[in-house]
Amino acid sequence: xxxxxxxxxxxxxxxxxxxxxxxxxxxxxxxxxxxxxxxxxxxxxxxxxxxxxxxxxxxxxxxxxxxxxxxxxxxxxxxxxxxxxxxxxxxxxxxxxxxxxxxxxxxxxxxxxxxxxxxxxxxxxxxxxxxxxxxxxxxxxxxxxxxxxxxxxxxxxxxxxxxxxxxxxxxxxxxxxxxxxxxxxxxxxxxxxxxxxxxxxxxxxxxxxxxxxxxxxxxxxxxxxxxxxxxxxxxxxxxxxxxxxxxxxxxxxxxxxxxxxxxxxxxxxxxxxxxxxxxxxxxxxxxxxxxxxxxxxxxxxxxxxxxxxxxxxxxxxxxxxxxxxxxxxxxxxxxxxxxxxxxxxxxxxxxxxxxxxxxxxxxxxxxxxxxxxxxxxxxxxxxxxxxxxxxxxxxx
RNA sequence: GGGCGGAUUGCAGAGUGGCCAAAUGCAUCAGACUGUAAAUCUGACGUCUCCGACUUCGGUGGUUCGAAUCCACCUCCUCCCA
Numbered sequence: 267x268x269x270x271x272x273x274x275x276x277x278x279x280x281x282x283x284x285x286x287x288x289x290x291x292x293x294x295x296x297x298x299x300x301x302x303x304x305x306x307x308x309x310x311x312x313x314x315x316x317x318x319x320x321x322x323x324x325x326x327x328x329x330x331x332x333x334x335x336x337x338x339x340x341x342x343x344x345x346x347x348x349x350x351x352x353x354x355x356x357x358x359x360x361x362x363x364x365x366x367x368x369x370x371x372x373x374x375x376x377x378x379x380x381x382x383x384x385x386x387x388x389x390x391x392x393x394x395x396x397x398x399x400x401x402x403x404x405x406x407x408x409x410x411x412x413x414x415x416x417x418x419x420x421x422x423x424x425x426x427x428x429x430x431x432x433x434x435x436x437x438x439x440x441x442x443x444x445x446x447x448x449x450x451x452x453x454x455x456x457x458x459x460x461x462x463x464x465x466x467x468x469x470x471x472x473x474x475x476x477x478x479x480x481x482x483x484x485x486x487x488x489x490x491x492x493x494x495x496x497x498x499x500x501x502x503x504x505x506x507x508x509x510x511x512x513x514x515x516x517x518x519x520x521x522x523x524x525x526x527x528x529x530x531x532x533x534x535x536x537x538x539x540x541x542x543x544x545x546x547x548x549x550x551x552x553x554x555x556x557x558x559x560x561x562x563x564x565x566x567x568x569x570x571x572x573x574x575x576x577x578x579x580x581x582x583x584x585x586x587x588x589x590x591x592x593x594x595x596x597x598x599x600x601x602x603x604x605x606x607x608x609x610x611x612x613x614x615x616x617x618x619x620x621x622x623x624x625x626x627x628x629x630x631x632x633x634x635x636x637x638x639x640x641x642x643x644x645x646x647x648x649x650x651x652x653x654x655x656x657x658x659x660x661x662x
Numbered sequence: 663g664g665g666c667g668g669a670u671u672g673c674a675g676a677g678u679g680g681c682c683a684a685a686u687g688c689a690u691c692a693g694a695c696u697g698u699a700a701a702u703c704u705g706a707c708g709u710c711u712c713c714g715a716c717u718u719c720g721g722u723g724g725u726u727c728g729a730a731u732c733c734a735c736c737u738c739c740u741c742c743c744a
Contacts, residue, residue, distance in 0.1 A: 518698080525699050552697035586698055619691085622706060628692040652692060 269294040270328035276540060277533040279321050281459045283483040284469060289454070292481070293330070297382055300325060300454035301333035301446055303389075303439070303461075305341050306364035310507035311371050313496055313519075314458075316569075317488045317534050319375045321456060322384075332376060332384040333452055336365050339393030340438050361390070371506050374569065385450075389442045405441050408474050409467070417463040436467045443468025447480055454481040488534060490527055506569050513570040514593045517578035518654070520562035525550065528557050536564040585656035592648050592658040599661075604631065604641040604649075607659055613651050628652050 271290050274280050283289055292298055302318050304311075311319070322332045338361045369378075369386060376384045414436060443465075446452035455465045465482040472480035488496040504519050505511040511519075523531060529547040532538060538546075538560070546557035559579070567575035581593045599610035605620040608629070614620035623629055624639050630650040631641060643649065648658050 522698060525697095528699090552699090554699070555697055558697095558699080582698080614691095616709065618709065618712075619707085621712075623692065626692050626706065654698060 268328065270325055270330065273324055273328070274321065277324075278530065279317075279324075279485045279534060281484045281486045282462055284466065284481060285479065288479060289481045289483065292453070293328075297329045297331060298454055299331040299333060299446075299450055299452040300456055301335050301443075301452050302456045303335040303337050303340075303442070304368060305337045306361045306368065307341060308503075308505075309364050309367045310505045310510050311368055312503035312505050314488070314503070316506065317485065318456065318458065319372060320535055320537075321485055323375045323537075325456075326376060326382060326384065329382060331382040333446060333450060334368075334372065334376070334384060334386045335442060335446065336361075336368070336386060336388045336390075338362075338365070338388040338390030340389060340435060340442070358390070361388075367507070387446070389438070389445075392445055393438055393441070401437075401441070404475075405437055405444075405471070408471055409437055409440075436464050439464040440467035440471040443480065444471050444475065447472050447476065447478075453479070454483065456483050456485065459484040459487050486534075488531075490524060496527070496531075508570055508574070512593075513566055513574040513578045514581055516569065517562045517566045517575070517582055520565050521558050521582060522654070523558060523561065525554050528554060528561060532557065532561050532564075536561065536568070538564060592656050594660050595657040596660045596662050599643075602642050602644070602661075603639075604629065604636065604643055605639055607643045607649065608651070611649070611657060611659065613649070613655060613657070623651065 269290060271280070271293050302322060304315060304318075322334075326332050338358075341361060365386070365388065372384075378384050378386075414433070417436070439461075443452070443455050455468055457465050462482075462484050465484060469480040469482040472478060490496055504516060506516075508516075520531070529543065532543045532546065533540070536543075543557075546560055547554065562582075563575055563579050566578050570578075581591055584591050585593070595611045597607060597610040599606035604624065605614075605617050608614040608620040608623070609617060614623060620629075621639050624636060624641075627635055627637065628651060629636055631643065632648050633650070643659055645661050646658060648656060650656050
């Protein structure tokens, strides 16, 4: 079989690996069980998780078996990596609910059936039952505080203060890998590059304790060309759940991506063949828009299905191209004045903001710029805010 | 446990009795220019019944004609000592 490492490398996933040659050989020879961890901190996956899911799918398609590790136990501790503040702890019920949401979304990409079906495990199953003394003697001995303190993932927190609870996160994640290695013959952990030290901790633990090879590989973090995490907007994350981020909004997020990020995203997030991608991004001018449209369409199709993707695309074309079906918004404003409608539709957060926006010439009604803050809106009117927000108003 | 310092509008960070809705930078939003991009320039950026009024500067009380600024207590945090 084709070696999945080649695919991952060619698409730019791989950031760091250990024992790269051995791992390459292994992946070419047998079906490898691997895992990636997900923190159940929200009731929906977001774009940050997306890339890892795609990577998992590449792996699964190549015949390897994915384990999705839900960090139900570690979420009770909170990963201090890169965080400035300590994370809130969560109850068991919330976590269970989040897990069920995750699974629904993941099953769109990852297959939970067949010979190399993915499995979901929750590390709360073992972490909550640990005996402190045993854990310290079995696992704790293999960790050096000196080394841990040197790890980059604690750096920011050492300045602000790091609780012992959080300091243990690395041990727990390492222990997870050991458990999966013993229970499922899982030999490889994948994760974002920010997880490097945690992942390494697990692989090293297995090598030391079981004297057997275990591998680690991290992926490039999906960041914008400005160095920020991809998938964050002012309103928060871009979610995969359509009730949190509508297919249209999702489509628009990718449609508006920076030129510099387009190729990277196509490679990392879609399954379009590399030569096709190269063709799309060949010209660095307005033809770039074709690539962005493809990106937005492909991703929306992956996440929400073809039907929703077609709809989002035609709505987008209508909104920016002229006539046709606009995305609709059902509102119950206090009155039919433009200000009330803008607020009710969630386009502005306060009357004052709406007023200012109009005074600055940022609002159009049915393609006509308006300046009167008392302008009335009728059923079916199309409201534009700036260049990018176009909504057909439907009164409930 | 002891000592120092701190908590300001999304973030960072000024402000130490009236000139403070509170400097500045970042982020954001709009306008111009464009390719639904970037860069640049302009404007906005607490709330409202918006040329005026109202509510904000960790919390609660107090001093004062007047407090983000002074005092007391409380909560949380950094740092130093143990």
